[in-house]
Amino acid sequence: MDKGRKDRGQVAIEYLGFIPVLILVTLAAVQLGLIAYTAEQAGTAARAGARSASLQQGAQPACSEAVSDWLSVACPASFGGDTVTVTATIHIPSVIPGYDGFGDASKVATMPLDH
Numbered sequence: 482m483d484k485g486r487k488d489r490g491q492v493a494i495e496y497l498g499f500i501p502v503l504i505l506v507t508l509a510a511v512q513l514g515l516i517a518y519t520a521e522q523a524g525t526a527a528r529a530g531a532r533s534a535s536l537q538q539g540a541q542p543a544c545s546e547a548v549s550d551w552l553s554v555a556c557p558a559s560f561g562g563d564t565v566t567v568t569a570t571i572h573i574p575s576v577i578p579g580y581d582g583f584g585d586a587s588k589v590a591t592m593p594l595d596h
Contacts, residue, residue, distance in 0.1 A: 511576050512583075519573045520586040522548045526569035527590035530556040534565040535592040544569055566591045 526544040533543030544556035548571065555570045567590050573583040 508576055515576060516573055516583060516586070519552065519571050520588070522552055523554070523569045523571045523586040523588040524590075526554045526556060526571070527567050527588040530558065530567035530569060531565055531590040531592040534558040534560075534567055536595050540565075540567045560594070563594050564591050565594055 526547045529547035530540035530544035534540040540556045540558040544554045544567070548554050552571050552574075556567050558565055558567045560566075568587055569590075570585050570587045572585050575581050575583055
């Protein structure tokens with residue numbers, strides 16, 4: 482039997498053993514990107530909600546329109562003096578099956594009230 486032919490089979494087995502590591506690294510990279518995207522969307526929603534609430538039009542509709550359809554956002558507004566503050570909170574989705582422990586992304590925006 483040729484030694485080169487025997488080595489080819491061994492290399493194939495080594496690659497098969499490495500595939501789970503590659504999948505794990507890929508899932509981790511996608512999850513980190515999803516966390517960053519969700520945080521960015523929360524900031525966008527908070528600014529949109531604060532802008533809308535400062536115009537006396539309500540924060541929640543503007544927050545919901547500002548984020549991707551597959552994300553749900555909660556945007557309570559609090560008024561104090563001449564400003565309105567909106568806190569947008571979005572649950573961070575998970576790409577890991579059966580694990581949902583990444584928590585929420587929250588961002589705050591404050592705008593002056595338009596009189």
